[in-house]
Amino acid sequence: MNLNLLLCPGESPDFFYLFDLHTAPQLLYYSYIPTIIISLFLSILVLRKDNYSLRSKTFFGFLLFFILWIFNIFIQWLVSYIVLLMFFWQTLILLEIPIFIFAVFFTYSFINNTKSIPNTYKITALLLYLSAVISVPTKYVITSYDIVNCVGTYGNVWGITYVFEILAVIFIAYICIKKYTSRQKDIPGSEIILIGSGVIAFLSFFIFSNIFANLTGNYEINFIGPIGLTIFASILSIIMLKFKAFNIKTFGSQVLIIALIILIGSQFFYATNTASVVLTAVTLVVTGVIGINLMRSVKKEIDLREKIEKTEKDLEVANAHLKELDIQKTEFISFATHQLRGPLTAVKGYASLLIEGDYGEMSAQVKDAIKVIYESTQSLLLIVGDYLNISRMEQGRMKYDLAEFDLKVLVEETVRELGPNLSYAGLSLNFENVKDPCIVNADRGKIKEVISNLIDNATKYTKKGGINIKLEKINQDRCRLMIKDTGIGIPPEVMPKLFEKFSRAPDASKTNIMGTGLGLFVAKTIIEQHKGRVWAESEGAGKGSTFIIELRLVNPDSHIPEAVKKFAEGL
Numbered sequence: 179m180n181l182n183l184l185l186c187p188g189e190s191p192d193f194f195y196l197f198d199l200h201t202a203p204q205l206l207y208y209s210y211i212p213t214i215i216i217s218l219f220l221s222i223l224v225l226r227k228d229n230y231s232l233r234s235k236t237f238f239g240f241l242l243f244f245i246l247w248i249f250n251i252f253i254q255w256l257v258s259y260i261v262l263l264m265f266f267w268q269t270l271i272l273l274e275i276p277i278f279i280f281a282v283f284f285t286y287s288f289i290n291n292t293k294s295i296p297n298t299y300k301i302t303a304l305l306l307y308l309s310a311v312i313s314v315p316t317k318y319v320i321t322s323y324d325i326v327n328c329v330g331t332y333g334n335v336w337g338i339t340y341v342f343e344i345l346a347v348i349f350i351a352y353i354c355i356k357k358y359t360s361r362q363k364d365i366p367g368s369e370i371i372l373i374g375s376g377v378i379a380f381l382s383f384f385i386f387s388n389i390f391a392n393l394t395g396n397y398e399i400n401f402i403g404p405i406g407l408t409i410f411a412s413i414l415s416i417i418m419l420k421f422k423a424f425n426i427k428t429f430g431s432q433v434l435i436i437a438l439i440i441l442i443g444s445q446f447f448y449a450t451n452t453a454s455v456v457l458t459a460v461t462l463v464v465t466g467v468i469g470i471n472l473m474r475s476v477k478k479e480i481d482l483r484e485k486i487e488k489t490e491k492d493l494e495v496a497n498a499h500l501k502e503l504d505i506q507k508t509e510f511i512s513f514a515t516h517q518l519r520g521p522l523t524a525v526k527g528y529a530s531l532l533i534e535g536d537y538g539e540m541s542a543q544v545k546d547a548i549k550v551i552y553e554s555t556q557s558l559l560l561i562v563g564d565y566l567n568i569s570r571m572e573q574g575r576m577k578y579d580l581a582e583f584d585l586k587v588l589v590e591e592t593v594r595e596l597g598p599n600l601s602y603a604g605l606s607l608n609f610e611n612v613k614d615p616c617i618v619n620a621d622r623g624k625i626k627e628v629i630s631n632l633i634d635n636a637t638k639y640t641k642k643g644g645i646n647i648k649l650e651k652i653n654q655d656r657c658r659l660m661i662k663d664t665g666i667g668i669p670p671e672v673m674p675k676l677f678e679k680f681s682r683a684p685d686a687s688k689t690n691i692m693g694t695g696l697g698l699f700v701a702k703t704i705i706e707q708h709k710g711r712v713w714a715e716s717e718g719a720g721k722g723s724t725f726i727i728e729l730r731l732v733n734p735d736s737h738i739p740e741a742v743k744k745f746a747e748g749l
Contacts, residue, residue: 210252217241217248232294233287240280247273260328267330268320271339275310278346278381279303285350285377289357291364306342310335332392343385347378518562526555560634563627565696578621578707582732585616585625585657589649592629596637603637606644616649616657617732620708625729628701628712632661632725635697640665643722655731662724668716676714677702705729 221241228234250273254266283295283303313319318333354374358367529552531537533545540548593609600607618625636645643664652658668676677698698714705712705727716723 210248214245214248214252217245221245232292233284236280236284236287236295240277240284243273243276243280247277263328264320264323264330268314271310271319271335272307272314275307275339275342277384278343279307281377281381282346282350282353285374286353288373289354289365289370310339336392340385340389343381347381347385350374350377350381518558522555522559522562526552526559529555560631560697576707578624580619580621582617582619583622585618585659585729586612586614586649588622588626589629589647589659592626592633593647596630596633599634600637600645603640604642605637605640608644608646610646610648612649612651612657614651616651618657618729619732620729621704624704625708628704628727629659629661631697631701632727636661636663636665636723636725639663640722651731652728655733656728657731659727660724661726662722664722667719667721668714668723669719673714673716677712 218241221238225234225238247270250266250270254263257263257266283299286292286295286299313335316333316335318335321331321333323330351374354370358370529548532540532548533552590609590611593607597607633645633647640663645664646660646662648660648662650658650660679696679699702712708729710727710729712725712727714723714725
């Protein structure tokens with residue numbers, strides 16, 4: 179049998195007596211070989227790096243059938259024998275339809291971040307593919323074949339196939355838009371747009387280059403189809419780098435460098451002289467060396483970024499644990515201080531009864547010892563009260579019983595109660611009270627506690643001299659209480675942190691052993707909760723200090739009904 183009779187016109191096989199490598203257009207090698215290599219690299223890399231997830235498997239299937247399709251077309255351009263050409267042409271449809279099926283599956287699994295494809299999708303895809311398999315050996319795929327010119331006539335199945343491909347692209351756009359407008363998004367909207375536009379761009383290039391080639395008979399137009407893969411790979415690179423999809427960190431630089439090397443290497447098919455070959459070889463080597471160094475530097479940067487991100491996550495976990503411990507600490511302090519308050523009150527009460535002689539006369543030495551017990555218990559009660567207030571504030575359980583009362587009376591009462599303490603400490607007391615009533619709307623007990631703490635604070639930090647207390651009205655809408663001492667004073671560098679937790683003056687430990695640094699923080703919080711202000715003034719260390727409280731006065735006419743006010747105005 180003469181094999182030459184089975185050759186297409188003008189073909190002279192020179193490779194395994196099957197392929198003609200010289201008559202094919204040079205653009206074929208430049209377009210298809212890089213596309214096959216890049217697609218194969220992408221599919222395997224994604225499959226392995228994403229731990230064989232559903233989206234990586236569908237992506238692998240998507241590109242695998244595209245590779246097989248490209249390889250089929252590549253063989254068609256090179257094969258010399260009519261029978262082989264007819265075989266590859268007839269079976270092409272079995273490779274083209276799965277490209278679109280897996281494109282739909284990949285898009286759906288990616289944007290929905292799911293581990294399964296709906297059964298309706300699977301059944302529809304299976305029926306479509308079985309229809310294609312059944313139609314392969316029929317005239318509906320290739321109606322006729324011109325042996326003389328090695329040209330076939332497409333059957334009706336191809337028209338149906340193109341309709342299906344266009345509908346697949348529309349369906350991909352639909353599921354992307356549906357997910358983008360949904361309130362329940364598993365991935366960012368920008369990622370949905372990128373992946374959707376990448377797949378659609380790829381398939382659109384693929385469809386319309388094929389349709390146009392079939393309509394015009396100029397099959398070299400198919401060479402532009404792989405351009406869609408480049409667009410898709412670029413968009414996919416952005417997604418992987420920006421959103422860390424597929425767990426591929428250095429993916430973008432690897433793909434771009436490998437693609438560049440492949441494209442430069444493809445120039446050897448165009449080289450027509452020694453100078454072109456040498457220039458292409460030098461360019462390829464330089465690009466390879468630079469590319470490898472670039473990938474290494476990118477990997478180092480990404481590794482450093484991963485370490486920083488891991489450290490950040492560890493810090494977040496540690497911070498959450500610290501917050502939990504802080505809550506537990508606050509609850510423990512609240513419980514402990516509450517339990518301590520009762521016994522300390524009892525000790526203070528019985529010590530007071532002993533001092534006052536309710537249980538009989540005692541020697542001066544015993545009485546002095548009991549006074550020490552009384553004073554220490556009083557200090558402990560103040561500390562316990564501060565801790566209890568702090569725990570209540572941190573837990574949001576601090577309650578205020580607001581009522582209108584005369585601040586003037588409250589200050590007089592507090593000064594009278596604390597007067598003996600100042601006399602016992604050898605300090606003078608000068609109290610200048612306002613003449614008119616100062617009606618405020620506040621928690622009487624809490625305000626008294628703040629005033630008592632500030633006066634007691636001034637007493638503790640004052641070795642000699644005295645304390646001046648003054649209450650006055652400011653602009654008829656505020657009242658101001660000033661507690662001025664001649665104590666150790668406050669250095670300028672301490673003043674900004676004075677009302678913070680556990681903040682104390684540097685010389686505080688030398689003057690007063692008992693203290694927590696919580697009293698001023700509690701006072702500031704309570705006063706601010708009453709929409710007032712508290713602050714301190716001092717000329718410096720050793721020059722005393724002044725603590726000032728300002729509260730809003732109640733409008734004296736606020737309790738009068740509007741009808742009565744209007745009647746009075748009418749008079």
